[in-house]
Amino acid sequence: MYSKKEIPTVPLIRFLKHSLEILKNPLPFHRQNFNEKGDIFRLKIGFKNEVFFTRDTAFAQYVLQKNQKNFVKSKIQTVDLVKYVGEGLLTSEGEKWRRQRKMIQPAFHKKQLENLLFRIQDTIVSEFKNIEANKTIDLFPILNDLAFQTVVKSLFTKAAKSNDMERLQLITEANQKMLVKELRQPYLGWWFKLSGTLNKHLNFSKEARTILKGIVEERRASSEQYGDLLDMLLDTRYDDGKGMEEEQLIDEILIIFTAGHETTSNALTFTFQLLALHSEWQEKIYAEWENLKSDEADLMTRVSRSKVCQQVIEESMRLYPPAYFIDRVNIADDEFGGMSFQAGSNLLFSVYEMHRHPDLWENPETFSPERFKDGERKFSSQYFPFGAGPRKCIGNNFAMFEMIIAVSELVSRFKIHADFDTIEIMPLITLKPKNAFLRFEERV
Secondary structure (H helix, E strand, O other), X not given: OOOOOOOOEEOHHHHHHOHHHHHHOOHHXXXXXXXXXXXXXXXXOOOOOEEXXXXXXXXXXXXXXXXXXXXXXXXXXXXXXXHHHOOOOOOOOHHHHHHHHXXXXXXXXXXXXXXXXXXXXXXXXXXXXXXXXXXXXXXXXXXXXXXXXXXXXXHHOOOOXXXXXXXXXHHHHHHHHHHXXXXXXXXXXXXXXXXXXXXXXXXXXXXXXXXXXXXXXXXHHOOOOOOOHHHHHHHOOOOOOOOXXXXXHHHHHHXXXXXXXXXXXXXXXXXXXXXXXXXXXXXXXXXXXXXXXXXXXXXXXXXXXXXXXXXXXXXXXXXXXXXXXXXXXXXXXXXXXXXXXXXXXXXXXXXXXXXXXXXOOOOOOOOOHHHHOOOHHHHOOOOOEOEOHHHOOOOHHHHHHHHHHXXXXXXXXXXXXXXXXXXXXXXXXXXEEEOOEEEEEEOO
């Protein structure tokens, strides 16, 4: 028995029956189960394997914050993702994670990020030159390049060769797609190995590490300081005064690339799609940014005071959270709400469903940025775009600063029009947009 309070079960036969639909988009399948079973259900995904899916926000707080020491990330991140990106801050656990977090945290402090803001702004403005006015385009590829280049310039300034970065971007995206196949088609694991497909992608990872090692070695041999994230990572020290070993540094850089650009490009695309459907919010952001520019405030002050833009981004991430699920496994037996969980239970928290739960949000399917007028802290118990607890995303400030600048700068240049009927999604490792066709009209 798993529980004193019985947890509803979705049988294996139903999982297998819907397997092709789940491969394309598992969210409708999960929503149907939540509607039928309640805020937690057990899904059988094999004769012995099962996952507990939940949208219970109190349970999420218990696992991520109140009793977080009894929970670790699942095999998805600590094993499956590790083979592609190594044991960095996102994928490590225990003492290694604590040591790395303590060491890296200062590099992402607001005061440190202030030094990067003009670099971020210059990169964004340069990428926006690729937008053609009065022509329907899929905006996602442009924003994906923008987010990737922002990470590149913030990490390496001008040290990285463009062909190396193009290759690194291709490898990052190819390996993510491969991981999705492995997770959603575990029954084909034997074929991925036998056909050489898995080995091909593991070789991609080796190639990415070689590229990054070359950049790190070149920087270490140089006496020049650039004030970028790589300098900060090279200069930071553990408590014993030692710096990071090269392999660990490469792991952390790969994690920054993987987690840093993917989620931001997704969030920005969804935000611009929502703005295209709600043009009144474009005008509010435009007026706000113009007023802040006229005050001659420095860039950090303008970003910090862009409250309307921040509300829009926060509401966008409520409706379309890039990190749309959070996974955990309990180390020891645990209990919550009358339910008992044996050690090793796989728990999957649906951020997507928590952000749209009808008992938690007024008009949950409606785009209403004004709900965040008092800030996101008002909803801290039910709003998890960057996770929660000690393992909350270390780059949340970096991402918000980047997105506020990107949205404000684009809206100051263009009026955005929708050339799509509805916002479509493609849930992979992150929640990606699909067919984000927009048309841009230059402001006079």
